[in-house]
Amino acid sequence: MKQRARDQWSGILFALPFVIVWSVFTLWPVISGFIISLHNWDPLRGSEYIGFENYKYLFTSERFWNAFFNTFEFALIMIPLTLIFGLLFAFFLYFSKSKAKGFVEGALFFPYLLNVSIISLVWKWLFDPDFGLINESLKMIGISNAPQFLNHPVWVIPAIAFASAWWLMGYRMTIFRAALESQPVEIVEAAIIDGANKWQIMFKILFPLIRPQFLFAMVLTIISGFNVLGQVMIMTEGGPGRSSEVLALYLYREAFSYFRMGRAAAIGFILFVIIFIFTLIAMRYMGNENKG
Amino acid sequence: MKKRGNTKFFDIIMIIIAILWLIPVFWMVDTAFKPTPEIFTRPPKWIPESFTLEHIRGVINNWPFGRWLLNSVVVSGFSTLISLFLSIFAAYSFARIQWKGRDFLFVVLLASMLIPWQINGVPLYFLMNNLNLLNKLIAVILPISAMPIGVFLLRQFFIGIPTELEDSARIDGCNRLDILFRIIIPVSAPALSALGIYMFIFSWNEYFWSLIALQRINKFTLPIGLNTLQGAYDIEYGLLMAAAFLASIPVMIVFLILRRQIIKGMSWSGVTK
Numbered sequence: 209m210k211q212r213a214r215d216q217w218s219g220i221l222f223a224l225p226f227v228i229v230w231s232v233f234t235l236w237p238v239i240s241g242f243i244i245s246l247h248n249w250d251p252l253r254g255s256e257y258i259g260f261e262n263y264k265y266l267f268t269s270e271r272f273w274n275a276f277f278n279t280f281e282f283a284l285i286m287i288p289l290t291l292i293f294g295l296l297f298a299f300f301l302y303f304s305k306s307k308a309k310g311f312v313e314g315a316l317f318f319p320y321l322l323n324v325s326i327i328s329l330v331w332k333w334l335f336d337p338d339f340g341l342i343n344e345s346l347k348m349i350g351i352s353n354a355p356q357f358l359n360h361p362v363w364v365i366p367a368i369a370f371a372s373a374w375w376l377m378g379y380r381m382t383i384f385r386a387a388l389e390s391q392p393v394e395i396v397e398a399a400i401i402d403g404a405n406k407w408q409i410m411f412k413i414l415f416p417l418i419r420p421q422f423l424f425a426m427v428l429t430i431i432s433g434f435n436v437l438g439q440v441m442i443m444t445e446g447g448p449g450r451s452s453e454v455l456a457l458y459l460y461r462e463a464f465s466y467f468r469m470g471r472a473a474a475i476g477f478i479l480f481v482i483i484f485i486f487t488l489i490a491m492r493y494m495g496n497e498n499k500g
Numbered sequence: 501m502k503k504r505g506n507t508k509f510f511d512i513i514m515i516i517i518a519i520l521w522l523i524p525v526f527w528m529v530d531t532a533f534k535p536t537p538e539i540f541t542r543p544p545k546w547i548p549e550s551f552t553l554e555h556i557r558g559v560i561n562n563w564p565f566g567r568w569l570l571n572s573v574v575v576s577g578f579s580t581l582i583s584l585f586l587s588i589f590a591a592y593s594f595a596r597i598q599w600k601g602r603d604f605l606f607v608v609l610l611a612s613m614l615i616p617w618q619i620n621g622v623p624l625y626f627l628m629n630n631l632n633l634l635n636k637l638i639a640v641i642l643p644i645s646a647m648p649i650g651v652f653l654l655r656q657f658f659i660g661i662p663t664e665l666e667d668s669a670r671i672d673g674c675n676r677l678d679i680l681f682r683i684i685i686p687v688s689a690p691a692l693s694a695l696g697i698y699m700f701i702f703s704w705n706e707y708f709w710s711l712i713a714l715q716r717i718n719k720f721t722l723p724i725g726l727n728t729l730q731g732a733y734d735i736e737y738g739l740l741m742a743a744a745f746l747a748s749i750p751v752m753i754v755f756l757i758l759r760r761q762i763i764k765g766m767s768w769s770g771v772t773k
Contacts, residue, residue, distance in 0.1 A: 329740050339539070
């Protein structure tokens with residue numbers, strides 16, 4: 209009995225420092241963010257409770273829906289690219305006996321270590337319509353009328369999504385690779401004896417085994433996909449026009465260019481709901497099948 | 501025989517892809533050292549005909565680059581250390597001590613990993629403003645220091661440590677703190693260093709919140725500083741690439757030395773179940 213009471217206290221005491229910092233700088237901002245989103249928050253004139261007016265405004269605003277669909281387009285291109293490349297490269301490294309394996313892994317992982325400003329500046333330069341390496345290279349192989357990717361309303365989001373996949377893929381690859389390495393080799397050996405080809409081994413045997421890690425990487429990628437900000441801000445500032453303005457950039461502008469904090473907080477909440485829904489879908493389809 | 505030829509073929513393709521993958525990085529370094537006229541010649545030259553330091557000097561002389569680097573080191577160093585410290589205690593409590601409310605709190609912590617930073621930006625801005633912490637590095641450090649992922653990952657590792665170790669220490673009269681410091685922490689070195697690497701990289705690259713919290717040029721971290729440079733130079737790619745190159749030197753050096761550990765540390769975060 210005594211031990212129990214002591215455990216209760218020491219348990220709380222040990223967790224407390226973390227929980228305090230987390231409550232003040234994560235939990236409280238979330239709660240107060242929701243409260244702010246119900247107000248017409250004006251730092252000069254004071255705020256006024258308006259219920260769900262901010263949400264109503266957003267759902268009828270063209271600018272919001274534009275940002276909404278741009279975010280979706282970005283996520284729908286970037287997430288699969290990142291995960292599929294990551295998975296394929298991880299499988300390759302798993303099967304390869306080449307001495308260059310270390311080099312390949314290092315080269316594919318390295319971009320992940322560069323910060324968002326660096327990769328955005330570099331890709332802006334690569335995509336430069338007049339002197340950039342990409343359009344020049346396309347010219348050299350005979351495609352002289354290639355679009356000016358970052359200046360083209362249709363191509364701008366795919367271009368930024370591609371650059372982002374280049375940046376983020378390496379970390380996902382290392383997750384998958386480590387997950388593959390931790391599987392018992394006997395499974396693959398037995399499959400080879402049974403006459404399975406590499407394709408079958410990859411997708412029928414190994415992939416189901418690394419589903420938990422795939423789910424982890426998927427949630428991670430969903431979060432960074434729907435939250436995209438830095439790349440867009442630096443490469444295009446949302447342009448041309450508003451054809452690459454994403455939700456996070458719209459939020460940032462509402463908050464810190466127009467100082468409409470209530471509306472900005474509402475955008476933040478909508479983002480949260482979107483990410484939450486997609487994470488649930490991902491877990492449903494990729495999560496533990498034993499439950500179903 | 502046929503199989504081997506096939507594998508070789510894939511190896512060569514992968515090496516080509518890996519080289520292509522590095523072209524953006526190569527092109528950044530290349531541009532940083534090319535004289536301006538050569539940057540804009542067509543078709544592009546892969547190897548500069550003459551090598552120049554003018555862009556590097558331009559950046560260093562006109563911008564507090566050293567300061568930004570120092571700020572980045574301070575932010576990442578402190579948030580890594582503080583988060584390790586806080587997470588160790590919390591993870592031990594969640595993994596090894598029975599107390600009422602524990603499991604509920606843990607689920608809440610896990611759920612909060614899904615909250616995007618963008619929600620917190622606005623209220624956190626007001627909070628820091630009230631605490632008079634805006635434009636101080638600590639405003640960036642604190643919110644990063646209590647990320648639930650740290651608790652989550654360490655807890656998974658602690659659960660795997662055999663309880664017999666702990667029990668025998670108890671019989672010898674050790675209290676919880678002794679156990680944590682003498683047994684749990686020493687055997688958790690790989691997990692702690694992996695989490696440390698993860699946290700360092702995360703905070704080194706943090707962008708959104710720093711952009712809001714830091715508005716004075718001397719307080720910028722590297723990512724925010726680069727963002728300002730881009731506003732100032734727009735299409736002077738020599739200067740921009742020189743700045744990007746300078747900002748990536750620390751990462752390149754560390755990666756060349758610690759490649760194995762970094763990749764291992766990062767992958768660990770995904771493999772723990």
